[in-house]
Amino acid sequence: MSAARERRHADLERGLTYAIGGAIWLWLCFRWLNSWLGGVVVGPTEPLVPQSFATATESLGATLGTVADGVPLVATGFDFVGWAVGMVGFASQHGPQLAVAAWLTVVLTVISTLVGLVIAVPLAAARVYGRVTKYVALVYIELIRGTPLVAQLFLLYYGAPFLSKFIREVPGVGQGIVPAQAVWIAIIGFVINSSAYQAEYIRGSVESVDPGQLTAARAVGLDKLGGIRHVVLPQALRYAIPSWTNELVYLIKYSSLATFITVPEIFTQADAIGSETFAYTNAYVLAAVFYLVLVVTASYAMSRVEAEVAIPGVGSSDAGR
Numbered sequence: 263m264s265a266a267r268e269r270r271h272a273d274l275e276r277g278l279t280y281a282i283g284g285a286i287w288l289w290l291c292f293r294w295l296n297s298w299l300g301g302v303v304v305g306p307t308e309p310l311v312p313q314s315f316a317t318a319t320e321s322l323g324a325t326l327g328t329v330a331d332g333v334p335l336v337a338t339g340f341d342f343v344g345w346a347v348g349m350v351g352f353a354s355q356h357g358p359q360l361a362v363a364a365w366l367t368v369v370l371t372v373i374s375t376l377v378g379l380v381i382a383v384p385l386a387a388a389r390v391y392g393r394v395t396k397y398v399a400l401v402y403i404e405l406i407r408g409t410p411l412v413a414q415l416f417l418l419y420y421g422a423p424f425l426s427k428f429i430r431e432v433p434g435v436g437q438g439i440v441p442a443q444a445v446w447i448a449i450i451g452f453v454i455n456s457s458a459y460q461a462e463y464i465r466g467s468v469e470s471v472d473p474g475q476l477t478a479a480r481a482v483g484l485d486k487l488g489g490i491r492h493v494v495l496p497q498a499l500r501y502a503i504p505s506w507t508n509e510l511v512y513l514i515k516y517s518s519l520a521t522f523i524t525v526p527e528i529f530t531q532a533d534a535i536g537s538e539t540f541a542y543t544n545a546y547v548l549a550a551v552f553y554l555v556l557v558v559t560a561s562y563a564m565s566r567v568e569a570e571v572a573i574p575g576v577g578s579s580d581a582g583r
Contacts (some may be wrong), residue, residue: 323348378456
């Protein structure tokens with residue numbers, strides 16, 4: 263009975279998690295689609311519920327916060343409950359602004375991770391198997407990893423004005439769902455930074471593959487490049503998935519640095535909401551919830567990818583940044 267009860271509890275928790283996650287992502291997708299279509303249902307940043315709802319919940323929260331004044335421990339509990347109730351109204355009014363900003367965070371993170379991976383694979387191979395190229399790859403990796411990401415973004419945005427001008431003149435940039443030039447510069451900066459870190463993750467994974475497998479590949483007629491491509495890398499990339507997940511999570515959180523080059527991502531919008539309402543704590547808590555949703559989703563998705571591509575009997579590397 264105990265085992266059956268535990269299974270039921272686990273199934274209930276899993277179902278509840280999926281239901282909440284599905285509802286959040288359904289709402290996010292609705293807000294994004296509505297924004298892309300020019301606000302056909304409601305304005306791109308307009309709430310679905312009336313202002314009166316937010317006013318009522320905030321008023322209720324303030325009332326609850328004063329219920330037990332004078333009783334220290336009880337008052338603290340009521341203060342928290344009152345704040346949480348008021349937070350519901352705050353989120354209903356300002357959540358749409360952060361939802362639109364979350365799209366930029368997703369674009370920035372996904373493109374940077376994928377393109378960074380494409381660059382990282384040859385860098386890692388050069389580090390392990392190259393003679394001269396390993397030094398070139400080493401200089402690139404150490405230079406990028408040894409300098410702050412925010413400094414790299416500043417250099418690209420403020421120190422290379424020709425880059426902004428070039429991107430701005432590309433047809434379609436800043437129109438419809440295509441982000442403005444500041445976002446693309448942030449993507450370039452994140453790609454450069456992420457490629458260096460991912461190269462080191464993959465290098466460690468490549469070195470964990472038994473060297474005898476490359477020798478065996480040469481013995482059956484593959485050249486060195488073919489052996490690396492068809493024998494070593496398929497295993498190494500599987501080993502690197504946990505570290506790649508770490509990088510994806512880091513990039514989601516590091517995307518907040520793009521605010522320094524005027525990218526209107528989640529943190530930028532949260533700061534603007536705080537300036538408008540003077541409720542900075544509420545604004546930053548709401549932003550943290552958005553980041554948490556993205557991080558949990560990314561971690562879950564990557565765990566599913568790892569399970570799908572796993573080779574039975576073959577382990578994985580858990581190295582991280």
